[in-house]
Amino acid sequence: MSDPIADAAQKHPAPEGLVYTYGTAGFRTKADVLDSVLTRVGFIAALRSRALKGKWIGVMITASHNPPQDNGVKLVEPLGNMLQEDWEVISTEMANKVSPEHVSQYYHDIAAKFKIDLNTPARVVVARDTRASGARLLGCLQDGLAAAGAEVKEYGFLTTPQLHYMVRCLNTEGTKDAYGTATEQGYYEKFGAAFKTALRGKKPSGSLTVDGANGVGGPKLKELIKYLPSKEEGGLEISVINDNVIKPESLNVDCGADYVKTNQRAPPSSKAGPGDRCASLDGDADRVVYYFKDEQNVFRLLDGDRIATLVASFLGDLVRQSGLADSIKIGVVQTAYANGAATNYVEQNLRLKVDCTPTGVKYLHHAAEKLDIGVYFEANGHGTVIFSHDTLDTIEKYEPRNPGEKEAIEVLQACINLINQSVGDALSDFLLVEVVLAHKHWGPQEWLSTYTDLPNRLLKVLVNDRTIFKTTDAERKLTSPEGVQAQIDKEVQKVRQGRSFARASGTEDAVRVYAEAATKAEAEDLARKVSEIVKAAGGA
Numbered sequence: 320m321s322d323p324i325a326d327a328a329q330k331h332p333a334p335e336g337l338v339y340t341y342g343t344a345g346f347r348t349k350a351d352v353l354d355s356v357l358t359r360v361g362f363i364a365a366l367r368s369r370a371l372k373g374k375w376i377g378v379m380i381t382a383s384h385n386p387p388q389d390n391g392v393k394l395v396e397p398l399g400n401m402l403q404e405d406w407e408v409i410s411t412e413m414a415n416k417v418s419p420e421h422v423s424q425y426y427h428d429i430a431a432k433f434k435i436d437l438n439t440p441a442r443v444v445v446a447r448d449t450r451a452s453g454a455r456l457l458g459c460l461q462d463g464l465a466a467a468g469a470e471v472k473e474y475g476f477l478t479t480p481q482l483h484y485m486v487r488c489l490n491t492e493g494t495k496d497a498y499g500t501a502t503e504q505g506y507y508e509k510f511g512a513a514f515k516t517a518l519r520g521k522k523p524s525g526s527l528t529v530d531g532a533n534g535v536g537g538p539k540l541k542e543l544i545k546y547l548p549s550k551e552e553g554g555l556e557i558s559v560i561n562d563n564v565i566k567p568e569s570l571n572v573d574c575g576a577d578y579v580k581t582n583q584r585a586p587p588s589s590k591a592g593p594g595d596r597c598a599s600l601d602g603d604a605d606r607v608v609y610y611f612k613d614e615q616n617v618f619r620l621l622d623g624d625r626i627a628t629l630v631a632s633f634l635g636d637l638v639r640q641s642g643l644a645d646s647i648k649i650g651v652v653q654t655a656y657a658n659g660a661a662t663n664y665v666e667q668n669l670r671l672k673v674d675c676t677p678t679g680v681k682y683l684h685h686a687a688e689k690l691d692i693g694v695y696f697e698a699n700g701h702g703t704v705i706f707s708h709d710t711l712d713t714i715e716k717y718e719p720r721n722p723g724e725k726e727a728i729e730v731l732q733a734c735i736n737l738i739n740q741s742v743g744d745a746l747s748d749f750l751l752v753e754v755v756l757a758h759k760h761w762g763p764q765e766w767l768s769t770y771t772d773l774p775n776r777l778l779k780v781l782v783n784d785r786t787i788f789k790t791t792d793a794e795r796k797l798t799s800p801e802g803v804q805a806q807i808d809k810e811v812q813k814v815r816q817g818r819s820f821a822r823a824s825g826t827e828d829a830v831r832v833y834a835e836a837a838t839k840a841e842a843e844d845l846a847r848k849v850s851e852i853v854k855a856a857g858g859a
């Protein structure tokens with residue numbers, strides 16, 4: 320008897336001796352060893368959809384900030400959230416089945432274990448970024464989905480957050496939680512209209528230059544611009560640079576959010592003058608960081624911490640001005656990478672609660688879900704704001720007592736529509752930043768002046784086996800290899816306001832080292848010393 324699952328697995332055999340892991344952002348590695356993984360992800364997506372009675376599941380082919388030769392794939396839950404953790408484990412196991420018979424056996428075992436009726440419809444939404452390997456990998460995925468009998472909606476090229484948006488729209492269509500129209504045009508219309516309403520006649524000052532990392536974000540932003548109010552209509556002048564998707568080998572190279580954040584410098588292609596506001600997206604447009612050159616021509620970074628503090632303070636003002644301060648509490652979620660000065664500012668000046676989670680949007684998202692309004696951003700620019708059901712209900716039902724409250728609540732409602740609540744979205748995030756700056760009549764210098772970052776340094780150490788580096792306390796302390804944390808602590812104590820940690824990357828074969836201290840020299844020195852400790856413990 321024919322077995323389509325085994326046949327598809329046979330068509331895309333798994334390379335011998337490789338171990339795949341569904342990590343921080345799905346499967347991510349060199350593109351040329353991913354064919355078998357994509358086919359198996361097709362099987363899993365179909366099973367997951369059937370387990371949820373035919374809800375739409377998303378599959379995004381991307382490796383986001385990674386270099387052009389990498390690629391990856393991740394699965395998206397019906398409301399646009401990251402894949403549930405037990406299904407990450409199932410995905411990992413499936414990806415590591417080698418023989419076609421074992422793949423098919425595992426597929427049927429999972430169906431039996433979760434009482435999944437294989438005759439239930441399976442619905443899967445698929446998109447990809449602009450990597451050269453994307454077309455081939457899409458073919459491998461299609462073979463998996465076809466073998467599993469899934470109904471497939473293909474969107475071609477999308478940013479990762481657009482795919483999350485489509486999934487949420489499709490699953491909420493016609494319900495009271497309807498999120499929008501599941502088309503690209505629907506996305507642009509929704510966010511474009513919310514931007515206009517949220518500005519409420521306030522005019523953004525100057526213009527904004529956006530670096531598209533030579534990825535999918537560039538062309539999608541150019542589309543979005545068509546739906547935003549023009550400069551003449553009181554809107555924002557946006558120019559897009561680094562939007563060369565015809566040359567996929569230029570993706571994330573000397574440009575993009577990861578380059579800017581890690582190197583703390585503007586892309587070499589930048590022609591921005593002092594005071595010019597700039598932003599960089601990453602390869603799939605789920606991260607954004609801002610920067611500018613000050614009057615002394617010094618590069619100034621406004622990263623995810625800055626976006627979080629700006630947005631939290633603005634939403635706090637709106638909640639107070641609406642008269643809702645007693646019923647709605649705002650909290651901020653960060654990771655260990657948050658600058659110590661940002662954490663202090665949120666706690667001491669904004670007087671808001673801060674939670675710290677391990678790296679990975681799913682952890683921040685879960686923590687933020689416990690808050691009335693949860694503002695979560697990684698320092699690398701990945702994040703969003705989520706509003707609890709009760710909070711949305713309170714805002715919806717509230718009867719403003721005067722025109723001031725009415726205006727504040729209307730702006731708050733527009734911000735809710737402007738924020739992509741399914742996942743961090745660079746396009747929606749930068750529009751939100753622009754709204755806040757316009758309302759505050761701020762340029763980047765005023766934004767920067769809210770607090771002073773502690774000098775910091777981020778380094779990447781290539782290691783033989785990153786899995787030996789295990790952490791605790793939201794990744795702030797190493798528990799393995801033994802003795803390494805004690806050596807790091809010793810170095811930290813030698814510098815003023817020192818803080819440093821080392822953790823294995825979930826997306827690259829490396830250990831990342833972060834250090835901050837009272838001065839630039841001390842931060843650089845601390846980062847170098849900790850990197851040496853890591854190298855000695857497992858360097859490649």
Ligand code: G16
Pocket residue numbers: 343344382383384385601605606678679680681697699701823824825826827831
């Ligand atoms: C992914 C994750 C982020 C994480 C980043 C770096 O981002 O979604 O949460 O901060 O990788 O992770 P790591 O330090 O573990 O390599 P992206 O934008 O690459 O999808």
